[in-house]
Amino acid sequence: MALLEVKNLDVRFAVRGGDLKAIRGISFSLDKGERLGLVGESGAGKSVAAFSILNLIARPGYIAGGEILFEGRNLAAMSERELRKIRGDRIAMIFQDPMMTLNPVLTVGTQMVEALKAHRRISTANARKIALERLKQVQIPSPEKRLDQYPHELSGGMRQRVIIAIALLLDPEIIIADEPTTALDVTIQAEIMALLLELCEQHNVALMLITHDLGVVSQVSQRMLVMYAGRVIEQGPTKEIINDAQHPYTQGLINALPQMGEPGRRLFQIPGSMPSLNRIPTGCPFNPRCQFANDHCREVMPEYVRSGNVDVACHEVAALIEKEKQLQEEQP
């Protein structure tokens, strides 16, 4: 059984004039110690997906359907009390901006001790010991000093290290990292990413990495999901998707990256932009921007088809697979 299994998750925001469907029936699973990448443009629903895993969608948002099974228990139907035991303890989360995630008026030590005490019966002295231990693990310079410092006394990279230390504090099963390096300098980004990976491997923690950086995903994750307008449009082993993307959107994303060894090539651009939630087109949500779109795409939402180990939601890919099948049947 998978550690985390999300089935047909539906998240909506109740606004005047009806519900906005932020997430429309996404399904995926995460095994123990696995690293899963979640990619997509801004507004694709990546962060909403992350928050809904912890059942932390704030009003007016709500989980309209589906299941979030963590070790077999459905988080979507759990009481607030039980959820609190899981949040931070079993599933931790790392946010985008380390400048904002730490409370500015509490010292690093206080925040770490608090997190420990919220979930464990532990003395302050022991909690400080564990906190110090974790700070050492994230390789922060002079960790003893940091415990009594306030967040504004630390640099961005150091703060993100502290945040990783807090995430690891209670030995969680899963860390959800929502663009953990976006707000950092490029050089620090690589360091932090490497550290996060190393620690996840060391502690056998499953990592769900949310990012719009395909480069990071391809290096880090074993499997990946590509989201578009609240749907997962392609999911499978990272290598297969990066090397041979099936969905036109994923292809577009990959072509939009500058490649080494091809100097002078004009970068590809996917025309148009992600539709806003109240104007999602009928049929395949990607159809207005897709070069292969036909009338069928504009009317019918594509189902998932399997190509290799990858699940894709695209009529065009489905048609290609069908054709191949026929060819194979004709030439036995």
Added chain:
Amino acid sequence: MSTATLSRWSRFRESFLWYSFKRDKIAIVSFVVFVLIVAAGVFAPLLAPADPYDLTQINIMNSELPPMWLDGGDPQFPLGTDAQGRDLLSTILYGTRVSLLIGFGAVLLQSLLGILFGLLAGYLGGRVDALLMRVADVQLSFSTLMVAIIVGAVFKASFGNLMFGEIAIYMLILIIGVAEWPQIARTVRASVLAEKKKEYVDAAKVMGFRTNRIMFRHILPNTLSPIFVIGTVQIANAIISEAALSFLGLGMPETQPSLGSLIKSGFDYIQSGSWWITLIPGLVLVVLVLVINLLGDWLRDVMNPRLYKG
């Protein structure tokens, strides 16, 4: 432990608060005057030459003596005496004590109520917010003094003069405290609305903290600077409110005068030339309120996050 307090002290020495305090002459002077007045009030029983509450020390023959530097003054009474023959210096010292007690007490009560309701309204939002803020609106639509006069009059009538005299100080704290809580509640609510959108609140939720804990431990400390500023100004307001109520005869009884009731008691004699009974406590009151307001202004400048947090 001593290292921790030491580092806290050195931290304070390096803080922006201390830095800007050292450079602001008005703040320094105001602070010194304020501390002197507070010390005079706190140590009144030690400093005062006589005990104005002790009726056996009063001699009616000494009434309305002018200050000692005027003709007919008695060196025994440096600032003269009031109509009952009490030493004015001692009475002012005790009166300052009463006024400060009411000022601080009322603001403490206001802050407790204001912070609690402001936090609940801001953080929980929805119906709780609507209900609490409407109550605040209704209360703000009455003038503080009017509410205080009505409540004070009702209490005075139901308890009788003697009984009221004994509990007057608590009554005034209660009346002024309850009448002014919406000021603080609104400020807190506004700050909470801004704070709760910040990521550290999300992070706290993700950590599995309880709502109470997030409100009081994580959000509240981040909203404290405006509360400090308003609280300071509110102390001055509360002292003025108390003086006004006392002046109207609904405040402290003349047996345990506050600055306000002293001013009032002297006012009856101002026509007969005994100006000092009103003027000297009046000056103390003005200076006290002025320095508190100046300190409040300075705090507002220092604690304005746009000026230094950036």
